[in-house]
Amino acid sequence: MAHHLFLPLIVPLLSASVATIIVRQHGWVRVIAVAATLFNLGYGAWLLVTIAATGRQVTQAAGWSAPFGITLVADGLSAIMLVLTALLTLVTIGYSFATVDARQERFYYYPLLLLLLFGCSGAFLTGDLFNLYVWFEILLVASFGLITLGGSRGQLEGGLKYVVLNLFGSICFLVGAGLLYGVAGTLNMAHLAERLSTIQDASLVTAVAGFFLVAFGSKAGLAPLFFWLPTSYHTPNIAVTALFGGLLTKVGIYALYRVFGTVFQSELARLAPLILVVAGVTMVVGVIGAMAQVNVRRILAFHIVSQVGYMAMGLGLVSVAGMTAGILFMAHNIVVKTALFLIGGAAEHLTGTGELKQMGGMARREPMLALLWLLASFALVGVPPLTGFFGKLGLIQAGLAQEQWLIVGVAATVSLFTLFSMLKIWNEVFWKKAYSDLSAMPRAGVGLLAPAAVLVAVSIAMGIGAAPTLEYSALAAEQVFDTASLVRDVCGPNGCEAVELAVGH
Amino acid sequence: MTLILSLVVGTLFAGGIYLMLRRSVVKLILGLVLLSHGANLLLFLMGDGLIKARPPFVKPEAGVAPPDSADPLIQALILTAIVISFGLLTFVMALAYRADQAVESDDLDAMTSTDRL
């Protein structure tokens, strides 16, 4: 039993609670935040290695045997997400030191970040469907707090839509979980997978799966459920936008991968055409939205939507190759998207506005920032040999292997339009002559540059080390689909039906 | 009774959704309230049947709760869901209140500035 799986949850939770109590001591709160996040990062890295070496890690909350208690399961996908989440949070915290004002720190900015980390980490580790719902709510409400923190009119307006639409998604999740409990009588994902695989007439299950598709799809920002994202993501602190932009939609994708890859395997095959259509529409609508925007963060926000489509495509291909590419793409996107928000945000922070019209001159003024942007945006577009290329290539290969010509065509075309709108930012913010006199503008210090530089470096490393990254993604994808071994790992060799309620050790 | 309660669930969802499609923030909140009521009631239907007067308590003489008592697990889930939705709904209320204050209107259609192109 891998009881250590609780650590990346307890540490942020207790840190956040303690930080809440001593919130006035900014220095200590920062130390706590960094320490807890570092712990999670280190733990995540260790877990990556451990899982590669010894396979899935499983433990039971309160020791109750699965499927009766709540199971924590970490596989390759969990570990990837865990480590990236911690990395993003760490980078965001670093960026926040330079950008977030003291009043927000007083109002629980760092505790909320840690609680978001707590919620996300829990969502990546749980092996219980209802527990996943709880984790989703934790990370959602933490994100609610962060997105409205500051209380500007835009935050309140955008936040209201963000909150309401996400709550609708949550309700769908709750209903879906309830229906599934009604139909299958259990909540443990391994047990659910075991039971659902024996259902002959699965049509009702398909309907139930629909609730999860909508619930996770709305969290992931799939069409037509993404509206909350572009309306709110450009309103809060840049650091918050960056973290959300990199992370939150991917929790939805993670849940799609996990629940549809494991629990609803046969439903996945049935829903695959729908998922591919949704993926294609999401790519297109997102990139069209991005083309229309004239504000750095709003362009990037629409790009999130577009790229979530690629990840959904990885699922819709219903193959290990497809999911491998999807996971690779997701890992790439988490890093690069955050980097872009941080860099664009730094330009916004320095210029004082994110409106393209009123920006400019950054290439001459801040060449380092320009270089980072160039690398990150080419990575996003999928220019080889940066990370995005491998994700895109993997999706194209997997799609062609299954003769899904249309989605491959859409995916390729959309990346051209992605390039177009990234060039728009580059032209307007960096290449164009400065809109106003920049001589009084503050210089980008290490505090603004370093966080993005770290992420860009990670992205480049992931590109050069594409082989091991891909290998790990493949391992993760196989583990997601391998329900037989999941059942064995969670419930023992005889399957979940044979387990009796007891404290296991 | 399952059928009747299913229909009741349906009306809760229909009413909730209809309210959420209106323009008033208060109706929006009430719509969410109805939706979460609907979800809770729906969950309740997913237990082991609707059982009257046999709550899931351990009978002292038997040492176990009767197997035909109401489903304790679904009740625990609903309890969790009720409390969670209480927290979230309170958040929505406060947020809607602040938005209403900042925009000076309780008309949701007036809150479109972040999407304006």
Add this chain to the structure above:
Amino acid sequence: MYDSIILRTVARLMLPILLLLSLFMLVRGHNLPGGGFIGGLLAASAFILQIIAYGPVHVRRIIPVNFLGLAAVGVIFAAVWGLIGLVTGQAYMLAFWLKEPIPGIGKLGTPVLFDIGVYLTVIGVTTQLALVLAEEPILYPLRRRPVSADRVAPEA
């Protein structure tokens, strides 16, 4: 809203009763209807009744508790008992029970302590929320669009 004599009287009377009831609910919860949630909500109701009857300023004065801090403490309290399992090399939140039941309360174990953490958190959160919401019109007096009396009247 704070000047109803009846309300104040009732509130004053109810405070100890509700608090006692909440403790009772908390303690009996493991065997009878009740538990940390219900207990916590009852206790919070007691405070909220005070807020409605006397106003938040008064309540802040007579109950000088930082409820937000209480909520944080409650979360920590609920979470730490689980660590016993972890440090002994077992699962987090693994239950540990005293051998003998304590008279009038019943068996005592870490799940009960956990429930107390829940109880504290619920009290803290709910009461603090009510306080913050009730203080809202005091801190930010309504400066609303003018309201005509006839629109108020039909509902009153």
Add this chain to the structure above:
Amino acid sequence: MLLTSVLVTFAAAPLGLLARYLPRPPIGWILALLPLAAFAAFAAQAPAIIAGERMSQAIPWVAAMGIELRFSLDGLSLLFTLLVSGIGTLIFIYTAYYLAGDPGMGRFYVYLTVFMGSMLGLVLADNVLTLFIFWELTSVSSYLLVGYKHDYADARRGAQMGLLVTVGGGLALLVGLVLLSTAAGSYTISEIIAAGEQLRASSLYTPALLLIFLGCFTKSAQFPFHFWLPNAMQAPTPASAYLHSATMVKAGVYLLARLHPALSETPLWIYTLTSVGAITMLIGAVVANRRDDIKGLLAYSTISKLGTMVLLAGMGGPEAPAALVATILAHALYKGALFMLAGAVDHEAGTRSLSQLGGLRRLMPWTAALAILSSLSMAGVPILFGFVAKEEQLYAAVDNGLPAGLDIVVLIAVVTSAVFGVLYAWRLVSGVFFGPLGSGMKAHVHEAPAGMLVGPAVLTTLSVILPLGLLPATAALLQPAVNAIADDGVKISLYLIPSELSLPLILSMTALLIGAVLTRFEPQIAAAPSPLPLWFNGDRIYDAAINGMLQGATSFTRTLQNGKLRSYMTWAVLALVAVVMPPLVLFGFNGLVLPNLAGVGPFELVSALLIPVGVLATLRARSRLGAIIASSIVGAMIAFLFVIYSAPDLALTQLLIETLATVFLMLLFAVLPVGFERLTSDSERARDGLIAGLAGLMMAGVAFAAASNMQFASISQAFRAESRSQGFGDNVVNVILVDFRGFDTMGEIVVLFIALLGIYAMLRLRPSVEPTRDDEEAPTPPASLDGATPPEHGQQEQQETASEPWLKA
């Protein structure tokens, strides 16, 4: 050595930044050592390659995707590596003089070096994906080079246009290459080529080939994608000379030549390449005669020659491969020189416009001499290498492998383009160097610095001396390249003076003659109406497409992302209905029987039925207060149902929560305004009602279907049995909450806790400037915002505001 040469080039790219610190012109010579070393290294391999050897080197990279850093050097690659590194050396020297006064020169060298590395990788790659990676890198580095003067909108536009077109084609290429590799079963180019037979029979052949064509045509500026190349002339001249004449634009031709043995000689290959190549060739030749900008003229003549190359790659016949490699070499020599000279003229005279230039022969004699010689080569005048190449082209055109009818057309096209070639060469020379002094030039024009003439001099010299005695050696060098294109014993034989009077020679001379005659009518030709319809202008179409796309995107987004929550909600609900309804309706009610209502008692019936009543009352309430009260009836009735159906804990919780929620709602909202306004039209209400009703019906259906379709025993039985024995509690629900699933409960209290933090911050942390409402006093948030103690004045206000209407009632 292959891998090293590429990697070292990339690694050395930052050295370009030395140009910031070291003295200006000499730095060019120092940096030029890098391409020179590469040139020397590749030249050293020439004997072995000529002898028929083939070098290969591979290291694995991402094996699972088929990406392998596999390089191989054969004749074709050798030709290109020599061009890339050789011309690169000259360009590196030239740049230091051309940009001598430019502070950004270091950056320019970095881009140039990256480009060179990419180009080397591209022509050496023996793995399609590696090839693609370098292909894209050339696009990206050329983007940076073209946009080097990015303060100017035209430079940004030109750079963006080039990148979009080439990357767009690149994406098609990528898909095409993956398809090709799928059909061949290998990503290694040499293996793909070996699988030629199998490929041409594959069903993937046509789509793969069309996509690859798209990539090659965009990269090599073929009609109708040619328009980006003239716009890329915004690049500083060294970049134009390097990328847009000698190297990058030939990448498409290179790939066609590379794949020629495997994919050629099908109708698709022949007809597509012949027609596209011929059209491009003619359009380029014609438009080159209408350009006033000398770089524009050269750009179109490049387009024309690229068309010729594509035509040669497509037409088949025994002579075409030889003509192709000869043309590649000849074009690189004279066009590289001419671009650099054009840059020299621009640099010294301050303009590139033919109408403003003139008479420079006396002021810039060396430049003039070199330009005249290279132009003669471009025109195909005998004894220059351009002539040799043109002879080859004509031989190939005469002896082409095309079906009857088409062969004549192609021949005429080639001759026509030769005629126009004479014409634009003449235009260039006469316009710049002859006639009266130009009007728009700087005062005191003088000869360009010697450093700027080194490159053109070397290239021009080659154009001159290759035909004078070095033809056999050249042929020997080019032979392996020909072998790589057509592996069936085609011999290349270059000659200056043909042994007999052949048809190609006659045609060549005729073309020269006609061209010479036509020079008399040059002004008329330049002013003649455009041969293409006006709307058919790549530039204009590109701009229209971009603007149309932007406008379309804007109005689309405005409609979709309209800011209205209710519109977003509608989408969400419709999505749910669309996903859940079909499986439910189609299959969900299999074998369900209508239950009997016998066991339904009055209490539950009444409370159940009061719920819809409460819902309806909430919908129809005319005031906030009414709506809140009506909705709380619903909550209460649900609690009552919980009581009836054996859930006392739930009922208690529900009641308490309901009360609290109502109190909170009233604290915040019950105050003002009291009435609801009617904001939506009847039709909107009807529509929303329909949607909501549909969703409600679906929820009822799915709830009922699931409740009557429980196929498995619930795990809750175990909790009933073990609650006391293992959980030490008699209230099973509570034991689940604090023990069996205590982890959920912990999450749940954290949700409450976070919600509190969020609400607290939201209500107490306000922006320092809250938008003021009316004319009333501005808000004065108290100093202590986090509200542990509300301010003293609050107490007075409390007394004053103590009469909220909702409790007065």
